[in-house]
Amino acid sequence: MESTCWRPGADFIALRLRADLLARIRAFFAERGVLEVETPALSAAAITDPNLASFAVSYTGPGPRHGWTLYLHTSPEFPMKRLLAAGSGSIYQIARVFRDGEAGRLHNPEFTLLEWYRVGFDHHRLMDEVTDLTTELLAGSVPLAEPERLSYRAAFQRYLGLDPHRATVAELAAGAERFAVPIPPGMPTNDTDPWLDLLLTHRIEPRLGAGRLTFLHDYPASQAALARLRPGDPPVGERFELYLNGIELANGFRELGDAGEQRRRFEAENAARRALGLPEMPVDEHLLAALAAGLPDCAGVALGFDRLAMLAAGKKSLGEVLAFPLDRA
Amino acid sequence: MATYSTNEFKSGLKIMLDGDPCAIVENEFVKPGKGQAFNRVRIRNLKTARVIERTFKSGDSVEGADVVDVDLQYLYNDGEYWHFMDPQSYEQLTAAAAAVGDAAKWLKEEAICQVTLWNGVPLSVAPPNFVIMTIVETDPGVRGDTSGGGGKPATLETGAVVRVPLFVQSGEVIKIDTRTGEYVSRVKE
Numbered sequence: 001m002e003s004t005c006w007r008p009g010a011d012f013i014a015l016r017l018r019a020d021l022l023a024r025i026r027a028f029f030a031e032r033g034v035l036e037v038e039t040p041a042l043s044a045a046a047i048t049d050p051n052l053a054s055f056a057v058s059y060t061g062p063g064p065r066h067g068w069t070l071y072l073h074t075s076p077e078f079p080m081k082r083l084l085a086a087g088s089g090s091i092y093q094i095a096r097v098f099r100d101g102e103a104g105r106l107h108n109p110e111f112t113l114l115e116w117y118r119v120g121f122d123h124h125r126l127m128d129e130v131t132d133l134t135t136e137l138l139a140g141s142v143p144l145a146e147p148e149r150l151s152y153r154a155a156f157q158r159y160l161g162l163d164p165h166r167a168t169v170a171e172l173a174a175g176a177e178r179f180a181v182p183i184p185p186g187m188p189t190n191d192t193d194p195w196l197d198l199l200l201t202h203r204i205e206p207r208l209g210a211g212r213l214t215f216l217h218d219y220p221a222s223q224a225a226l227a228r229l230r231p232g233d234p235p236v237g238e239r240f241e242l243y244l245n246g247i248e249l250a251n252g253f254r255e256l257g258d259a260g261e262q263r264r265r266f267e268a269e270n271a272a273r274r275a276l277g278l279p280e281m282p283v284d285e286h287l288l289a290a291l292a293a294g295l296p297d298c299a300g301v302a303l304g305f306d307r308l309a310m311l312a313a314g315k316k317s318l319g320e321v322l323a324f325p326l327d328r329a
Numbered sequence: 330m331a332t333y334s335t336n337e338f339k340s341g342l343k344i345m346l347d348g349d350p351c352a353i354v355e356n357e358f359v360k361p362g363k364g365q366a367f368n369r370v371r372i373r374n375l376k377t378a379r380v381i382e383r384t385f386k387s388g389d390s391v392e393g394a395d396v397v398d399v400d401l402q403y404l405y406n407d408g409e410y411w412h413f414m415d416p417q418s419y420e421q422l423t424a425a426a427a428a429v430g431d432a433a434k435w436l437k438e439e440a441i442c443q444v445t446l447w448n449g450v451p452l453s454v455a456p457p458n459f460v461i462m463t464i465v466e467t468d469p470g471v472r473g474d475t476s477g478g479g480g481k482p483a484t485l486e487t488g489a490v491v492r493v494p495l496f497v498q499s500g501e502v503i504k505i506d507t508r509t510g511e512y513v514s515r516v517k518e
Contacts (some may be wrong), residue, residue, distance in 0.1 A: 051364050081439065100385065101336065102366070104358030182384040194386070197365040202384065205361070225363050241362045251362040 004089075005328050012312045014321045021137055021309055022094065024081055028133055034090045034116060039079035041096065045284035046071035046271035049225070050276055052115075053100035071281075075302050076115055077226065078287040081255070084117055084288035085246040091301035092116035094305065103326055106247060106307065110329075114308075115329040117300040123227075123238050124149075124256040127215050130242055132248060132309065141312045142244070149192060152219050152236075159204045165198055165234045172199060178201050186211040195220050209243035218239045226262075227253035228230060239313060242303070249308060252301030259291035332390040336369040338349070343375070343396040346383065350375045350394035350447045358387065375445065375452055394447065401444045403436050412437065413444060424451035432456045434489035435507045456507045461516050462486050463502050467493060480512070 008015070031034065046140070055072040061067060073079075076153060083091055090235050098110045118126055138144060156164040160175045169188075172195035175309045176183050188194055209215045217240035220227055224237025228250040239255035256262055263283070270280040309321045317324040319325035333344060338356040345351070350371045360366035366387035373380045375396060385391070401413035401422065411433070412422040424444065428451045429436070435456035436442070443455040467483035483493040483503075491505055495514045504513040 049363065051360075051366065060430050079356060102358070102360065107358055107360065181380050182369075184386045184389070186389060194365040197361050198366075198367065199385070201359045201367060202369070205359075223363065248348045296415050 007328075008323045009319045009325045009328055010321050010323055014309070014315065015323060016323065017313050018305075018309050020241055021305070021312065024137060025094065025133070028136065029092050029116070030092075034118075035088060037083060037088065037091045037093050037280050038078065039073075039083070039093065039095070040077045041073050041098070042070040042283070043073055043078070043203055044054075044068060044070060044282065045076055045078065045286070046281040047074050048266045048273065048281045049226075050269060050272045053102075054281065055098050055100050060213050074099050076282045077300070077302070080117060080300070082117065082286055082290040082297060084119065084313065085293050085295050086280070089206055090116070090118045090298075105319075106323055108306070108318050108322060112305040113302045113320070114305050115188065115296050115300065116303040118253070119296045119298045121299040123217065123252055123299045126252055126254075126301055127217070127240055127242075130215075130252065130301055130303070131213055134242070134244070134249070135304075135310060138244075141314065144209065144244075147213040149215045149217060153217055155204050155208070155216055156199070158266075159198055159207060162199075164192075165236075169195055172196065172203060175199060176202075193220070195221070196220065203242065205248065206246045208246070208297055211245070214243045224256075224265075225251075225253065226256050226265075228291075240301075244311060247307055247311065248304075249311075250301050250303040252299060254299045256289055257294060257295035257297070258289050262291055263288055330395050330437070333393050334390050335387050338368055338385075340371060343394040344372075346372060346374070346393045347393040349377075350396050350452065352396070354380060359375060360387070364417060375447065378515045379451075379472060393447075396445060396447050396452065398443050398445050400441050401440055403440045404432075406436070414441070415452075416441070421424050422446075424453055424454055428452055429454045432507075434485075434487050435460050435464065435505075437487060458506065458508055459504055459513065460507055461504050463488070464493070464497065464499050467497065468501050469498065483512075 049168055050063055052074050052198035054074055056069050058070050059065050059173040075097050080093060093115050095113050096110055100109060102109055129273050135144060148320060153164055153186050156162045162175050163287055169192055172192060174302045176199060210300050218236040221235045224239055229235045230238050231298045239251045241248055242250040273280050305320055306318050313321055313322055335405050338353055340353050342353045342356055343350060353370055354373050357369045368385045368387055370383050371380055372383055402416050404412040404414050406470040407446060411429050413422045430453040432454040438456055444451050445453045456475055464483045464487055468481055480492045480494045482490050484490050491510060491512050497515060502516045504516050507511050
């Protein structure tokens with residue numbers, strides 16, 4: 001094993017497929033007049049989401065960030081929104097992003113995200129475009145039935161008989177027992193989100209996107225992340241995720257443009273970090289200033305390129321489509 | 330004993346679960362697009378050999394189990410306990426019937442066995458993959474008789490019963506694969 005670790009994890013068929021998919025993505029957006037951009041991987045601010053861990057690096061200088069801790073981006077979302085606020089129009093980026101603490105069959109701590117923003121689109125119109133792109137990229141390799149859209153609530157009702165917006169921790173725990181989902185030690189008794197995540201990952205996700213693109217949309221308000229809330233009973237986050245053959249491929253939002261609301265969410269996430277004993281992250285003031293200046297009405301999505309390449313190549317793990325996955329990096 | 334974070338989980342890692350020593354068979358990291366990450370783990374209870382599924386929140390820690398595999402020489406059975414010796418230190422260890430289990434029928438004196446120790450006490454015993462034993466009893470087969478095709482039962486010196494080809498006779502020495510319990514060949518001494 002030691003002696004062959006210098007060799008790539010992926011074969012050259014897979015590496016050629018990656019190159020081909022990248023070329024087709026660029027052609028797709030060129031035809032639609034979406035501008036390719038590049039934004040920095042290193043930032044003075046970082047994501048506050050307690051479930052995402054940024055790599056921190058120290059910059060010794062010279063220049064204005066001398067002696068600072070800088071963070072490798074977990075997605076290019078914040079600087080791309082600054083471009084949108086500055087008037088870029090619709091943009092896309094193929095970015096290498098970094099997430100600490102994520103490795104496995106479907107995770108590698110650095111990976112490639114295709115992220116794009118469409119000015120004037122709502123999240124449903126963006127789902128149409130995600131369908132167009134993924135259908136085109138998977139043509140000939142993965143047979144696809146008609147795409148499906150399923151609300152988060154409908155998915156929980158279909159696979160668990162539960163209403164995710166109303167169920168209590170006790171009801172969610174009973175649902176886990178009913179469907180033989182092993183309950184981890186130390187689950188909270190006052191927060192339903194980790195329970196929803198447990199049921200989603202163990203019971204629902206493996207059944208989503210069987211031979212078709214399935215969009216899960218309209219998330220609980222507590223899981224809106226950077227999406228707008230749509231008022232209602234209950235209000236829902238205008239967020240979607242794309243699944244194919246049980247694998248999550250993309251996450252999208254109708255983008256939140258309210259700087260005050262965004263600041264409140266950042267602060268709430270940092271408070272959650274404190275409660276969990278995690279370090280607080282520096283809030284991106286540039287993003288908040290850009291939102292205050294005015295973000296055009298838009299929807300954006302991040303698609304895991306390596307996972308898409310894995311499905312297109314008919315492989316079972318990311319390591320088979322990465323030239324050098326973590327264990328060979 | 331050390332504790333292990335889920336970040337250190339990998340197959341073969343020995344951890345304590347519900348008071349029993351266990352070995353991780355398979356570890357999968359799962360995470361929704363945004364939200365809590367989990368480790369879905371298949372775990373073998375080293376006492377019962379049962380495999381169960383468990384899930385941990387990623388980042389949580391579990392207690393390690395002091396479980397090691399050592400090569401020990403089987404000495405004898407005193408009717409209640411099986412006695413083994415470490416061939417390097419000459420230290421002797423005794424294993425109860427529950428630890429020896431099905432391995433008992435393959436244990437011949439002086440055989441080197443892999444013994445799994447939990448807190449220094451034998452938890453399970455794996456016999457050598459191949460053992461050489463003498464047949465003490467088998468029906469005299471008729472050469473050329475292939476009816477039945479599956480051979481005939483033969484009782485070995487330890488009491489184990491294996492199927493052997495019809496041409497193999499009492500008093501002969503044979504090689505057996507203990508993992509399948511199948512006859513491999515005759516052995517010329």
